[in-house]
Amino acid sequence: MGILEHFRHYQNLFSKNELYRSEMEKRNHKVSIFEENIVAMLAERAPHEERMEQGRALGRKFEGDVADLDSKIAKNRDQLSSATQASEYSGLRAQIEKYEEAKVTLEENVLAIFSKIEEIEKGLADLDQRLAHAREEYLELNTRVKEENSDFEKEISAMETPIQEARSKVDSELLEIFDRLQPSLGSNVLVSISGDNCGGCHTSLAPNVIEKIRQDSDIVLCNFCGRVLGC
Numbered sequence: 001m002g003i004l005e006h007f008r009h010y011q012n013l014f015s016k017n018e019l020y021r022s023e024m025e026k027r028n029h030k031v032s033i034f035e036e037n038i039v040a041m042l043a044e045r046a047p048h049e050e051r052m053e054q055g056r057a058l059g060r061k062f063e064g065d066v067a068d069l070d071s072k073i074a075k076n077r078d079q080l081s082s083a084t085q086a087s088e089y090s091g092l093r094a095q096i097e098k099y100e101e102a103k104v105t106l107e108e109n110v111l112a113i114f115s116k117i118e119e120i121e122k123g124l125a126d127l128d129q130r131l132a133h134a135r136e137e138y139l140e141l142n143t144r145v146k147e148e149n150s151d152f153e154k155e156i157s158a159m160e161t162p163i164q165e166a167r168s169k170v171d172s173e174l175l176e177i178f179d180r181l182q183p184s185l186g187s188n189v190l191v192s193i194s195g196d197n198c199g200g201c202h203t204s205l206a207p208n209v210i211e212k213i214r215q216d217s218d219i220v221l222c223n224f225c226g227r228v229l230g231c
Contacts (some may be wrong), residue, residue, distance in 0.1 A: 003170075009166050013163045023176050027148060052121065066110070116120075200225065
């Protein structure tokens with residue numbers, strides 16, 4: 001097996017291993033997206049709960065104010081029944097009417113608040129339903145991804161020794177080129193020429209370069225992308 005064939009064998013194994021890792025990352029990314037969506041829904045829920053609690057607190061205050069007005073109205077009515085002068089009767093009557101108007105306004109406010117609370121509760125119920133569905137989907141996806149990734153991890157683990165053995169047989173100059181280019185170009189570092197062009201970047205190659213490649217007597221690199229060229 002020539003030096004390029006050793007290199008090609010190592011590159012193929014490395015590429016297969018990277019494919020497994022890439023598939024694991026894609027699946028993990030899907031899980032992360034679901035997690036982010038659930039966190040976003042929980043964050044969306046918090047201000048609605050806060051508004052609802054504020055509304056309930058205000059509603060309780062207004063109900064207390066209504067009860068206080070009821071007490072004042074009842075007290076004034078008791079005084080009204082025992083009033084002996086027209087001015088006293090008129091004053092008490094006006095005060096009762098004032099309290100009753102304030103009570104009506106408060107009761108209307110209470111109804112508006114609890115109507116809004118009911119609206120918020122319906123929105124929260126809908127959000128909780130979507131949240132429960134999202135959590136259910138997340139658990140199913142997470143379980144499936146763990147099973148699939150477990151298979152990929154086994155494949156990756158099984159390939160460690162063959163990859164190292166294949167790497168040990170690759171020419172040191174080729175290894176240096178591969179390690180330098182792989183992070184930016186991926187594992188497609190050794191490419192076959194396509195007609196008179198580089199099989200990686202498709203740049204046109206000079207005739208003397210094509211001849212060197214066909215002679216298979218030396219390591220030939222693409223002047224444009226730096227890939228190793230082979231037939």
